[in-house]
Amino acid sequence: MKERELIDTIHALIGPEKIGSLLCGIGDDCAVVRKTKELVLLYSMDTLIETVHFDRRWHPPGLLGKKAVSVNVSDIAAMGGRPCYLLFSLGLPSGFDEDWVLRLSKGVAEGCRRYDCALIGGDTVRSPEGVSLTLSVVGEMAKNQVLYRHGARAGDIVYVSGPLGLAAAGLALYTDNIGGKDEFSRLYGAHLDPTARVKLGRILAESGLVHAMMDLSDGLATDLAHLCRQSRLGARIFQKQLPFDPALDKAATLLGRDSLQWMISGGEDFELLLTAPPGATKKLQEVVANSGHLLYPIGTISQGHEVQLVSDGSTEGPLERSIDFLGFDHFNPK
């Protein structure tokens, strides 16, 4: 059973039955609950497990604590919201390293300051094997500005907020014991200390120009497939338009890996993925540029139900191929 099938099965079994104030339950980056007439609350939860999601050999505890916050807060950014509060549950093996835990906690504190949110609770438990971190984040935003996954329309342009595959390449470098090289500093940084695009997300939500949005956590192929499935549409992505960091090719050559693979299915990019109508292009780029950000158009939303990657002709294989759900599956890692 794949992770996605398992999640679908569980959701079918225990989907929300409480209508009332629940505007969106399972299936988007956050659950959305009415707070007042104008405001909604956003809720999300993420777990990071040692050896599965992080490796203490190369992940400094301070950066790991900060990353745990960023990963969680990124779900709030994905809706266009503002993070407010965090809950943090920490599982620790017997005889844990106290200094390591304090540095991890300082990292969580730094993450909270970075995104202007407060730690308000949690749990501390013993874990028989390795460290585990579960964070739950509470966000808030205007009800009429929430950006869901399901809002894409045929003809929309698909954008991402930054280069893809960097975190996957950084992880691959560490896994192969290639750390400490200046030329790969952006790749290491993307893996160790990603940034949740909170400010950009809020600007996009406030602009009123965006139809659908989510964050890139499982890789473009999988995440865009989710957005398309929920919008009941397909997408065509153009390989040559994918924003690219030259360090990615250097790392791919060094490791004998495929940089395109990292870009479309690497995971942990934490950039925003969004769609907006072609007529909004100029205004959207202006609004975003005014805040010092960039958006990269990478394709279009189409009729149908598949995510197609249109090759640039420089590689072998078909010019157009389906990349639906080619991302990382935690239960079936490649």
Next chain:
Amino acid sequence: MKERELIDTIHALIGPEKIGSLLCGIGDDCAVVRKTKELVLLYSMDTLIETVHFDRRWHPPGLLGKKAVSVNVSDIAAMGGRPCYLLFSLGLPSGFDEDWVLRLSKGVAEGCRRYDCALIGGDTVRSPEGVSLTLSVVGEMAKNQVLYRHGARAGDIVYVSGPLGLAAAGLALYTDNIGGKDEFSRLYGAHLDPTARVKLGRILAESGLVHAMMDLSDGLATDLAHLCRQSRLGARIFQKQLPFDPALDKAATLLGRDSLQWMISGGEDFELLLTAPPGATKKLQEVVANSGHLLYPIGTISQGHEVQLVSDGSTEGPLERSIDFLGFDHFNPK
């Protein structure tokens, strides 16, 4: 380092810095956040880890899922609130038993129905060793009815909402391979399928008669010490007044254990612990009895800072002894 010291250290490091709408951060059963002028939101999080908090050999997955909900919801009951939403993060080892996971999920669904709350999100991750469950619950209540730990006053009567030590005895029976005995069914049930005292908690909060409240999760000795510390007071508990289930003595005799030990430091009782002024006794008992519940007076809040147990004279040892923080410590289990 003990669990309590670790938690204190982390809290000091990353205590909430956001005043504004945060009425209570770390340190009570739930964080309390202003929702509207009259209403507050309650947040809590709990993690259950295989081999530390549960054992699959005797815990049926359906009851485990339900228990995970009850444990979490009990924190809402502890403030007098109403549970609304749950987030659920599930860590599963590779090659997990699909049927077991589905039964667990059905248990979570049943738990949600039991307390009239909805599952609105979560995460599913791979765990290298054993199953882990983290739940986060969102509750709601009237702002002027919230019952905190810090409200106790000298002279208050201390009450519990039911017999103590049953869950600890049930766990001890299973650990010693003594399952399936009718005479111990209440002990097994208390361990496998505890009840969060949501209705009673709400009645008590609405009564306006209670000064301080919390739930009993780490054992009377530890939990009452928390309540006393936060109220800057002490307490005297009378052993002969502790509500008692005769099955407890039978189990203690069979296992060569001390039933008093289970009652004061067993943990996982999930009964409510509360204090109210002596003048409210009659009205409080009436209100509670009208809803089909009972409250057991077990002692008084006193000046000082220690929790004293006053013996009934039937056991050896001093007639009065300190039992501060004698409860279960996950990092230093006895």
